[in-house]
Amino acid sequence: MPNSDIDAPIFAPDAFRIASADAKLIERARQFGAKVLAPRAAEHDRAATFPIENFRDMHGEGLLAICVPKEDGGLGADFKTYCLAAAELGRYCGATALSWNMHVCSTLWTGALADELDLSPDERALHATRRRVHYHRIVADGAIYSQPFSEGGAAAAGVVAFGTEARPVKGGFIVNGKKIFASLSGAADYYGVLCTERAEGEDASRRNTLYVAIPAAAQGMNVTGDWDPLGMRGTVSRTLLFKDVFVPEEEMLMPHGVYFRAASTFPHMFLTLSPTYMGLAQAAYDFTVSYLRGEVPGTPPVKRRMFPTKQIAVAEMRVMLEQTKALWFQAISEARANPTREQVLRAYAAQHTVMENANALAAKAIRTCGGQAMLKSLPLERIYRDSRCGSLMLPWTAEICLDRLGRETLYQPGEKDD
Ligand SMILES: Cc1cc2nc3c(=O)[nH]c(=O)nc-3n(C[C@H](O)[C@H](O)[C@H](O)COP(=O)(O)OP(=O)(O)OC[C@H]3O[C@@H](n4cnc5c(N)ncnc54)[C@H](O)[C@@H]3O)c2cc1C
Numbered sequence: 001m002p003n004s005d006i007d008a009p010i011f012a013p014d015a016f017r018i019a020s021a022d023a024k025l026i027e028r029a030r031q032f033g034a035k036v037l038a039p040r041a042a043e044h045d046r047a048a049t050f051p052i053e054n055f056r057d058m059h060g061e062g063l064l065a066i067c068v069p070k071e072d073g074g075l076g077a078d079f080k081t082y083c084l085a086a087a088e089l090g091r092y093c094g095a096t097a098l099s100w101n102m103h104v105c106s107t108l109w110t111g112a113l114a115d116e117l118d119l120s121p122d123e124r125a126l127h128a129t130r131r132r133v134h135y136h137r138i139v140a141d142g143a144i145y146s147q148p149f150s151e152g153g154a155a156a157a158g159v160v161a162f163g164t165e166a167r168p169v170k171g172g173f174i175v176n177g178k179k180i181f182a183s184l185s186g187a188a189d190y191y192g193v194l195c196t197e198r199a200e201g202e203d204a205s206r207r208n209t210l211y212v213a214i215p216a217a218a219q220g221m222n223v224t225g226d227w228d229p230l231g232m233r234g235t236v237s238r239t240l241l242f243k244d245v246f247v248p249e250e251e252m253l254m255p256h257g258v259y260f261r262a263a264s265t266f267p268h269m270f271l272t273l274s275p276t277y278m279g280l281a282q283a284a285y286d287f288t289v290s291y292l293r294g295e296v297p298g299t300p301p302v303k304r305r306m307f308p309t310k311q312i313a314v315a316e317m318r319v320m321l322e323q324t325k326a327l328w329f330q331a332i333s334e335a336r337a338n339p340t341r342e343q344v345l346r347a348y349a350a351q352h353t354v355m356e357n358a359n360a361l362a363a364k365a366i367r368t369c370g371g372q373a374m375l376k377s378l379p380l381e382r383i384y385r386d387s388r389c390g391s392l393m394l395p396w397t398a399e400i401c402l403d404r405l406g407r408e409t410l411y412q413p414g415e416k417d418d
Pocket of ligand 1: 389395
């Protein structure tokens, strides 16, 4: 009898008390991942090419607009529902789920998340007008947005102001700078760039972080460098160069100063890279169970489940997976403006756990299943390589999460030793 648990929802709606409308949306993502993403994943991984057809199909499914508010024509998913849907996609193609996250965040952060921030009536009205333009492009035209933050210095970790700068000029800004590891490079229609707004003679400040959408076709905007990494190869995360790029004011994704406030009051916004890796953790476990039962398509029906060593390995994997799921589900359920200190510490712990455990589970899956399981004709070795990338992702790398967890547990805000 084939195993009906494989490909079941990662978080069963009844068990995790997920509302039925949200569960339907997550189910839509799961079906899409299994039917559309899975068959295409190996090819893009091997060639390190961006799966643009996945994004065109996501537009057809409404998934590009998953977090666009319903009144603007989107599916109106909240933070938690988005995370659960993204985990389902990550199960079938890590690179697509991670790239999709970059796109979706440009709508989640400007949508449900911004709605929870303390904006003045003027800021809110201006923001509503501007974001509608972006949402319309996505809903009507299937426009794809990316999210380049990283610059190779300390800015992406949130320590100093971004080196990419926007000089205010009449009607907009002149942007100069460089972003590295920009997923969807060459494929996105708009790059949602974080830069420092700085007038002549002014000091650079993180408070003046500006979040603007730069059209891919803008003059002075270039994609450069090659892309041949260990994992997440389909994200095509190359380097972006901006040389005197004029960006009209209307392209602001958040009003002046609001990104800084969002990052300070809604820290869970940085947890949004984790769903992909939650999905990869589940995928490593699912593969192992199927393989040991002799049920992986394309492999001989050889069973290996009768050996006690395999049973113990699967039991240990299950324990790790359940621990990961429980902590992560709690953390994504707590995402809100002004979370308690405990909730923020739990979010760091959840991010660290998912990113590290996804790769630990994949490594264990390879050791348990054996040599034939890591051939490139099967998805496990791709899951292993993709999952390796999770703990490197700024601003909440595994190391930074530990760093903050230790310090912020031992020191109350403002406490010093002298
Ligand atoms: C597949 C993939 C896709 C990506 N896509 C995007 C994207 O779309 N947009 C984007 O902006 N970025 C993206 N990134 C970039 C990612 O977030 C990192 O910026 C990138 O991995 C580069 O890191 P680095 O080696 O320059 O880190 P470095 O800054 O050199 O840091 C190295 C390590 O030191 C530690 N460290 C760094 N700063 C601190 C600190 N202040 N305190 C304590 N420890 C610290 C961290 O653990 C970090 O891993 C992507 C990365 C990958 C792997």
